[in-house]
Amino acid sequence: MPRDTLTQEQIVRTAVELLDDEGLEGLNMRSLGKRLGAAATAVYWHVKNKDDLVLLAADRVWQEIELPALDADDWRETATVTADRLHAMLVRHPWLVQAIGSHLLYGTGKARYDDHLLGVFETAGFTPQEADRAAGALVTYVLGNALGTSAVASLTRKLRRAGEDAEGMLSQTLAKAAEVAEPFPRLRERLGTSAAAEYGEAPDGSYAAGLRALLDGLRPGGADTAPGTARTAGDAAR
Structure with missing residues (x-):
């Protein structure tokens, strides 16, 4: 996948999948690029480094939590x-x-x-x-x-x-x-x-x-x- 067809959303979503399968120790740009069908260097056009990618992936999974309505009585x-x-x-x-x-x-x-x-x-x-x-x-x-x-x-x-x-x-x-x-x-x-x-x-x-x-x-x-x-x-x- 050429770099101009990649989006940060695709990269972060795929990074979450990779992290779920391989953990922090298995996350690297080469493995991520392989899953995306792109060169590892293409990923760097959308994220600065691995730490930045972990930050984005972490925030994405926090967004999954559905929050209940506030209730003072219960x-x-x-x-x-x-x-x-x-x-x-x-x-x-x-x-x-x-x-x-x-x-x-x-x-x-x-x-x-x-x-x-x-x-x-x-x-x-x-x-x-x-x-x-x-x-x-x-x-x-x-x-x-x-x-x-x-x-x-x-x-x-x-x-x-x-x-x-x-x-x-x-x-x-x-x-x-x-x-x-x-x-x-x-x-x-x-x-x-x-x-x-x-x-x-x-x-x-x-x-x-x-x-x-x-x-x-x-x-x-x-x-x-x-x-x-x-x-x-x-x-x-x-």
Whole structure:
């Protein structure tokens, strides 16, 4: 595809697909150009470098999140939906958790989400400072829960690139973990059940239970909003 027929939209969309398949470590201009049917140099007419491309791709996936209407009467349900949709997006695009840890990300998609999340709490009567802290706690919680999916995806790609049997290696790791846990009764019991069948997986329902507990502890003017207890939503996602 000649450079004059490429658009930034095509490039960013294809970059997201490549990132979903290969992660941050698999994104380079040569691979991207191959997917686009264009020379790698043609991409540089539309994006400055790889970091710029990651920034654009990240903002595109933030735009995928459908934001619920604000509701002062049932703000916890609104916050739950807002968190769940962020979590689902991060699971669809596990490379974004990696990017948050290694790139300075910003853009209209992320700003749109952050602003709406602050609105969820301010509509419920939180002060701006309380809303900052509540939003920061929620985003940090969601990011932490998406980390396992991101780590497994990255590890699986790494093993496959090395020519290893990824599934077999993970099974061996679980077996070794069970041996290490043998002297510890609580771990031994859990590693012997189907709940431990997946590497890095939390027990079923952990995410929902934790989110419910977090939101139950938040209220306008509550003790949870003491100074320094949480970061702002923007800080948490950087």
